Amino acid sequence: xxxxxxxxxxxxxxxxxxxxxxxxxxxxxxxxxxxxxxxxxxxxxxxxxxxxxxxxxxxxxxxxxxxxxxxxxxxxxxxxxxxxxxxxxxxxxxxxxxxxxxxxxxxxxxxxxxxxxxxxxxxxxxxxxxxxxxxxxxxxxxxxxxxxxxxxxxxxxxxxxxxxxxxxxxxxxxxxxxxxxxxxxxxxxxxxxxxxxxxxxxxxxxxxxxxxxxxxxxxxxxxxxxxxxxxxxxxxxxxxxxxxxxxxxxxxxxxxxxxxxxxxxxxxxxxxxxxxxxxxxxxxxxxxxxxxx
Amino acid sequence: xxxxxxxxxxxxxxxxxxxxxxxxxxxxxxxxxxxxxxxxxxxxxxxxxxxxxxxxxxxxxxxxxxxxxxxxxxxxxxxxxxxxxxxxxxxxxxxxxxxxxxxxxxxxxxxxxxxxxxxxxxxxxxxxxxxxxxxxxxxxxxxxxxxxxxxxxxxxxxxxxxxxxxxxxxxxxxxxxxxxxxxxxxxxxxxxxxxxxxxxxxxxxxxxxxxxxxxxxxxxxxxxxxxxxxxxxxxxxxxxxxxxxxxxxxxxxxxxxxxxxxxxxxxxxxxxxxxxxxxxxxxxxxxxxxxxx
Amino acid sequence: xxxxxxxxxxxxxxxxxxxxxxxxxxxxxxxxxxxxxxxxxxxxxxxxxxxxxxxxxxxxxxxxxxxxxxxxxxxxxxxxxxxxxxxxxxxxxxxxxxxxxxxxxxxxxxxxxxxxxxxxxxxxxxxxxxxxxxxxxxxxxxxxxxxxxxxxxxxxxxxxxxxxxxxxxxxxxxxxxxxxxxxxxxxxxxxxxxxxxxxxxxxxxxxxxxxxxxxxxxxxxxxxxxxxxxxxxxxxxxxxxxxxxxxxxxxxxxxxxxxxxxxxxxxxxxxxxxxxxxxxxxxxxxxxxxxxx
Numbered sequence: 064x065x066x067x068x069x070x071x072x073x074x075x076x077x078x079x080x081x082x083x084x085x086x087x088x089x090x091x092x093x094x095x096x097x098x099x100x101x102x103x104x105x106x107x108x109x110x111x112x113x114x115x116x117x118x119x120x121x122x123x124x125x126x127x128x129x130x131x132x133x134x135x136x137x138x139x140x141x142x143x144x145x146x147x148x149x150x151x152x153x154x155x156x157x158x159x160x161x162x163x164x165x166x167x168x169x170x171x172x173x174x175x176x177x178x179x180x181x182x183x184x185x186x187x188x189x190x191x192x193x194x195x196x197x198x199x200x201x202x203x204x205x206x207x208x209x210x211x212x213x214x215x216x217x218x219x220x221x222x223x224x225x226x227x228x229x230x231x232x233x234x235x236x237x238x239x240x241x242x243x244x245x246x247x248x249x250x251x252x253x254x255x256x257x258x259x260x261x262x263x264x265x266x267x268x269x270x271x272x273x274x275x276x277x278x279x280x281x282x283x284x285x286x287x288x289x290x291x292x293x294x295x296x297x298x299x300x301x302x303x304x305x306x307x308x309x310x311x312x313x314x315x316x317x318x319x320x321x322x323x324x325x326x327x328x329x330x331x332x333x334x335x336x337x338x339x340x341x342x343x344x345x346x347x348x349x350x351x352x353x354x355x356x
Numbered sequence: 357x358x359x360x361x362x363x364x365x366x367x368x369x370x371x372x373x374x375x376x377x378x379x380x381x382x383x384x385x386x387x388x389x390x391x392x393x394x395x396x397x398x399x400x401x402x403x404x405x406x407x408x409x410x411x412x413x414x415x416x417x418x419x420x421x422x423x424x425x426x427x428x429x430x431x432x433x434x435x436x437x438x439x440x441x442x443x444x445x446x447x448x449x450x451x452x453x454x455x456x457x458x459x460x461x462x463x464x465x466x467x468x469x470x471x472x473x474x475x476x477x478x479x480x481x482x483x484x485x486x487x488x489x490x491x492x493x494x495x496x497x498x499x500x501x502x503x504x505x506x507x508x509x510x511x512x513x514x515x516x517x518x519x520x521x522x523x524x525x526x527x528x529x530x531x532x533x534x535x536x537x538x539x540x541x542x543x544x545x546x547x548x549x550x551x552x553x554x555x556x557x558x559x560x561x562x563x564x565x566x567x568x569x570x571x572x573x574x575x576x577x578x579x580x581x582x583x584x585x586x587x588x589x590x591x592x593x594x595x596x597x598x599x600x601x602x603x604x605x606x607x608x609x610x611x612x613x614x615x616x617x618x619x620x621x622x623x624x625x626x627x628x629x630x631x632x633x634x635x636x637x638x639x640x641x642x643x644x645x646x647x648x649x
Numbered sequence: 650x651x652x653x654x655x656x657x658x659x660x661x662x663x664x665x666x667x668x669x670x671x672x673x674x675x676x677x678x679x680x681x682x683x684x685x686x687x688x689x690x691x692x693x694x695x696x697x698x699x700x701x702x703x704x705x706x707x708x709x710x711x712x713x714x715x716x717x718x719x720x721x722x723x724x725x726x727x728x729x730x731x732x733x734x735x736x737x738x739x740x741x742x743x744x745x746x747x748x749x750x751x752x753x754x755x756x757x758x759x760x761x762x763x764x765x766x767x768x769x770x771x772x773x774x775x776x777x778x779x780x781x782x783x784x785x786x787x788x789x790x791x792x793x794x795x796x797x798x799x800x801x802x803x804x805x806x807x808x809x810x811x812x813x814x815x816x817x818x819x820x821x822x823x824x825x826x827x828x829x830x831x832x833x834x835x836x837x838x839x840x841x842x843x844x845x846x847x848x849x850x851x852x853x854x855x856x857x858x859x860x861x862x863x864x865x866x867x868x869x870x871x872x873x874x875x876x877x878x879x880x881x882x883x884x885x886x887x888x889x890x891x892x893x894x895x896x897x898x899x900x901x902x903x904x905x906x907x908x909x910x911x912x913x914x915x916x917x918x919x920x921x922x923x924x925x926x927x928x929x930x931x932x933x934x935x936x937x938x939x940x941x942x
Contacts, residue, residue: 133719143789143790203434206434425721
């Protein structure tokens with residue numbers, strides 16, 4: 064197997080994240096923090112709090128996966144080099160004279176490059192999480208999916224929680240666990256890499272990493288360029304949701320029709336209400352999806 | 357010791373919880389979740405969030421005890437069989453056509469059987485927690501009580517916390533840590549089994565498990581059948597509370613009387629206020645207990 | 650080196666915290682809890698909840714450092730002697746007839762003695778935390794600072810969190826992480842002892858412990874006696890904050906002046922706004938500091 068494709072993907076999978084991709088990840092995370100209302104003023108008023116929040120934004124996924132596996136959440140602080148790198152980027156972004164970094168970042172090609180590189184680190188994190196969980200729980204595939212997901216997309220949970228404690232974020236029963244696009248795509252990746260790890264997918268890992276990363280980067284950049292909510296999963300999700308939760312509706316409709324025919328009005332009216340309720344819910348779900356929540 | 361009683365309790369203490377008692381526990385937990393307002397609609401709108409909440413309801417005690425002992429909270433996910441069992445029950449309860457399971461569960465004998473079997477698992481959990489904590493901290497009897505309690509009754513703390521994060525539960529200073537009946541009875545069991553573990557009770561463990569389980573099931577079923585708040589602990593609690601916190605009141609009353617006699621009016625008026633306050637508190641406590649909070 | 654100074658500091662650094670200094674720490678912590686509005690009434694109504702809160706006040710720093718290092722947070726319960734000691738003090742403070750302990754504590758010399766002894770335990774906790782973190786992460790100096798800080802001053806974070814869960818504390822984005830004086834002085838101590846641990850300070854540990862403790866006690870007692878907010882760090886902080894975050898302002902002002910000269914009015918007006926903003930922030934910071942938040 065010395066075909067150039069294989070060599071390319073192998074070389075790609077051996078790329079080190081350390082200096083450049085990590086910098087892109089920290090840059091995108093800190094810029095996301097800076098665009099929150101009040102974050103810049105907060106950094107002037109209380110630099111330590113702002114630094115702490117920035118670290119949570121940069122290392123949130125790792126912290127969450129450590130908490131879930133019962134490892135010290137402070138482990139990320141032991142890697143002094145990465146901390147110093149992230150701190151430098153936080154310092155430059157927030158305190159650069161004349162806000163040069165923000166102005167540079169608002170230039171679209173720079174932003175596209177940074178976001179693309181950040182998506183590459185996502186693949187590495189998922190693979191790292193799945194492998195790490197596998198070393199704890201042999202064949203505990205639910206744990207592997209959960210840890211891969213937590214490390215790849217858990218930063219948003221940690222930061223939401225931090226804002227909850229700070230009091231600047233009022234949770235609503237509706238919003239919590241409503242999955243964003245990154246959460247969905249990371250869950251998909253986590254499932255795929257877990258299947259690969261347990262040898263249920265006949266594809267080598269480096270090829271899978273290459274393909275998944277290409278998919279991530281392409282989707283993200285398309286979404287940024289077109290500024291529309293491309294939903295690559297909408298069709299897939301609808302099918303799955305129909306298979307898992309929709310058949311009751313079908314079943315109930317048939318039931319209702321036959322019941323109406325045989326004039327069992329008492330039972331009929333008692334079931335018609337939940338059915339209407341359910342179809343209403345499913346309908347709402349469809350309309351919600353089209354506007355990409 | 358071949359008396360039939362001993363054999364019976366020994367056989368009972370060797371019963372495996374796995375398929376049937378666990379199913380009863382999951383069923384009762386998920387039904388409790390379903391009866392919360394909005395839970396059914398939430399399951400249609402966001403199945404993943406509902407599934408996650410259901411898992412917290414089913415495995416909450418285990419998660420809390422893992423967190424308290426510094427073990428990975430995800431350990432419960434490693435037991436794939438139990439997760440699949442609990443997920444199936446969640447799926448059947450929430451998405452069964454025509455809501456058959458709920459209708460079956462509303463039939464009283466079924467409910468009594470399920471609740472009775474769930475109470476049996478409580479004994480097993482307390483014993484498991486106490487033994488597990490003992491393997492960590494030899495003779496750390498406070499830890500043993502705490503872990504036995506957390507595993508037996510900690511689910512409600514975890515789920516309250518989850519609702520707090522979701523924003524659907526507004527905590528009040530009054531309500532937090534006001535102990536429910538299960539919390540009290542689990543604390544009692546945890547104390548008893550800890551004393552048995554440290555050889556302060558001259559009774560074999562299987563006999564104690566049998567007696568405690570019988571007590572649990574009998575009390576619970578009586579409470580469900582009569583729909584009144586039977587308080588087997590009210591008298592015991594009152595005595596304990598009087599012994600620990602009531603003697604000051606007695607002491608103060610004597611003090612006050614003698615003070616009034618010797619006309620030390622300045623000091624007398626300064627103490628009379630807290631005394632009145634305290635007796636008022638104790639009075640409130642009594643009235644509160646009669647309505648079984 | 651047999652000079653009396655050295656012997657004194659060595660003997661001081663070998664003092665055991667156990668009976669007396671620990672008692673002072675528990676006493677000050679529990680009295681702080683009792684002075685919260687509603688705490689005394691709560692203790693009568695729900696003794697278990699009050700006891701739990703008191704334990705969090707007494708052992709909060711240790712619990713936080715255990716959580717951060719991935720150790721069981723219940724470890725503090727394994728030390729039965731200390732738990733019993735703290736429980737006794739909680740019992741005496743809250744339920745003593747005629748409130749004798751509170752009346753005794755309101756006598757200034759007693760309060761000064763207790764607070765002074767509590768400050769001594771702070772040094773021991775910081776040193777313990779730094780040494781403990783060092784045994785986990787060799788040369789992980791950020792972790793060492795964090796754990797020393799958490800153990801010395803983390804109690805307030807734990808208790809704030811507990812109040813948040815109870816619902817009796819509404820967080821504000823402004824207040825969170827606004828550092829109190831103990832937090833600042835503990836951070837300073839944690840940094841100093843970490844440098845000592847990594848051999849960057851040419852001073853023996855027992856001398857450093859003696860000097861730092863003297864500084865702590867002297868500052869605290871001065872602050873209590875004068876009832877003014879002595880800020881020993883205000884000058885230091887201002888300098889540091891100017892060095893780290895102030896030079897942009899200077900740089901920008903120069904920039905602006907030169908820009909005004911060369912009449913680059915477009916760019917000038919775009920930068921003048923943030924500069925004004927920043928100087929406004931810095932000005933606010935100064936005024937804030939003078940009133941000792």
